[in-house]
Amino acid sequence: MMTMRYEFRIGIGFMTHSKGQSIFIISAIALGVAVQIFISSLVTSLQASLIDRFLGESAHISITDGNTRDQLLTLENKPLIYGNFSLTQNRITDSSNIVDYLKDYENIKIVVPTVEGNAIYNRGGKTTSLTIRGVDLSLGDRLYNIVDRIIKGVPVIDSENILIGTRLAQDYDLKIGDIMQLTLSSGKIETVRISGIFDLENTNSNTNLVIMDLNKAQRIFDKKGYVTNINIQIDDVFQAPILAEIFQQKYPYLEVVPWTRDSENIIKALKSQTETSVIIQIVVMLATSMSIASVLLVTVIQKMKEIGILKAMGALDKSTGYLFIIQGALIGFFGSVLGLFFGVAVIEFYVNLAQPSFDITIAPSKLILIVFVSTISGIISGIAPARKCMKLSPIEVIKGE
Template sequence: MNFSFKIAVRFLKSSKGQTLLIVLGIAVGVSVQIFIGSLIQGLQKNLLNKTIGNSSHITVISKNQDNRISNYNQIINKITHISQDITNVSISYDSPALINLNNKNYSVLIRGLNLNTASKIYHVKEQIYEGKAPKRNSETIIGKELQKELGIKLGDELTINTNIGQEYTLKVTGFYDLKVSSLNKTWMITTLDTAQHMFGGDNTITNIEMQVKDVFAADQIADRLSNVLSSRLKVENWKSQNESLLSGLNGQSISSIIIQVFVLVSVALAIASVLAITVIQKSKQIGILKAMGITDKTASLIFLFEGLLLGIIGSILGVLFGLLLGFSFSTFVTNPDGTPIVALTFNYSFILFSVMVAIIASMFAALIPAKRSSQLNPIEVIRNG
């Protein structure tokens, strides 16, 4: 085996042009794999962050007619013990209402939140660009779009008509921007106590919201919760409510895989064709070696080692080219504010996987010329020169 390795190195050195061509081909293939894979992963991560990153992944609601959940502290304790993958849990009391302003009615959703826990999901406190979060009863903050539509200022009071026929006055203490127009236009965020008092839901809530470590496992965790929690509760997850988004993400992943497969096939064919030519070019040397006593297996190992060496060297260069390409893309392809259009995600497991696949593909590509070399007849090769 050591002899075959030395001959393989000598063959590669004797044809530097061919060796360089194959190495560059592998390097380009691996770099394209890494760049495309990182780009797709970055796109998916960016899309998920914009759509569900600052929202609930799993929501527990009531099946009762009044939509209220009592003894929620016991339910939360049970939830946190079911799965360690649940990271943030928050409660809310939500109910529709009408704002009466200048003889006009505006439909809104009153969201009574525990802002300390809710901010871990929605980052409400961080998104307040003017004023402050509500701390006392009868205080609220509203979104950017709703503030523009109503034309109000900090400290103004809004008359709220609830769905139980009551009228309340809420003081606006701040304005927020959750970067989602529909939420900015409809959500009025207040304290949990305020919402419970407004809608007569003391000591009850309407939602238990949570986030999980792996967003793609949300449906599995939701199923586990459904099997354990009361039948009067319904467990929803973001995947069941965003089928079109999932379809788009799956389409991106499939496209990435198809591109990478074709890149691998083209690289493997290039290696196989060049090494097959090498067998012809080196047939006289192989014939002499066989006449000196090397076995067919040893002759085959020469080309398998060539494939292995080419795969390793090409993959290392490919990783460097891929990282350089990704860095250049993130640095020069930017938004007007200087931020990357797509923040590439470099997954080291994916990079290692790409390297291993390229090396294995290189060795498989060397099987054909390896088999051909083992079938060479040394007498015929030497006789025919």
């Protein structure tokens, strides 16, 4: 009785007998796999670069107090003039409990509570509107990456010192140690000193953003003990809508906003890249599978006499079919493994030639998946030749009919 080990040896024998043909098809598969690795790694790395560029230093999910006017209308059983606000407007009253809950939540990297407000700065007849962000710098730096991008002065914020952007400093000829008088929405004037100038590589931030100590911001905006925003970064940015919905249900009196709400164009671009990559990989895989099937069908014709002799010696139809399933699996496996080296070489060549502005990384899990899929593809490609082989009559084959 023939065993799988025997069929395995015969299958390898068929491959080694036509070495040139086997090397050619394995090399063709390796090139196809190299294309898959290059395209998938390039698209994945480009997506990661775009996400980091647009979202790396901003909140993936933001929690604010929401529309307090609607709350007031539903909580009070008396007529109100539209436009009235609750006394706790623009503040999150139980922020400490919310922050503690979020810190322990799975998939959340950073939770940064802030107090945000507006101020007017006037100097030499020029006036600009500023966004004040009060934050604990040691915590906020993990999200906004401020400290490493201080280009002048020192990263210090306290009851007197603030940080401003490089564009604001240029527009108003401000230097380290200069005093700024900020006019708040309440009409109050707050005096602060510039301790550092940052470059966040964002025109709006560099022009309008002022980084202030959290406690000072709470005091000047009358938010002592409260915050106005809770900013969250998560591991997988595409999970933001799902997590935002969960948090919204838990805190229905607040407004939970994922980054995706106002970023439809970015999402479409990322999806388009992914879909294009998948289509190209599928086409390459189909071409590879057809190549394997074609070569194995040719092998059936070339080895008809040998197959006939095997069947005459007692080999079952199913056993002779296994020969080509095994060959398909081996060709797919060795081709994909060789393709891994080709793929890495192509990426290295591209990096040295094009010098892209982002790092191209190769995910080991993706390499394993490509080898697995290529091997399965080889097995599937061997089914048609195997069925053709199983239908051969040993008597007719030996006679040469």
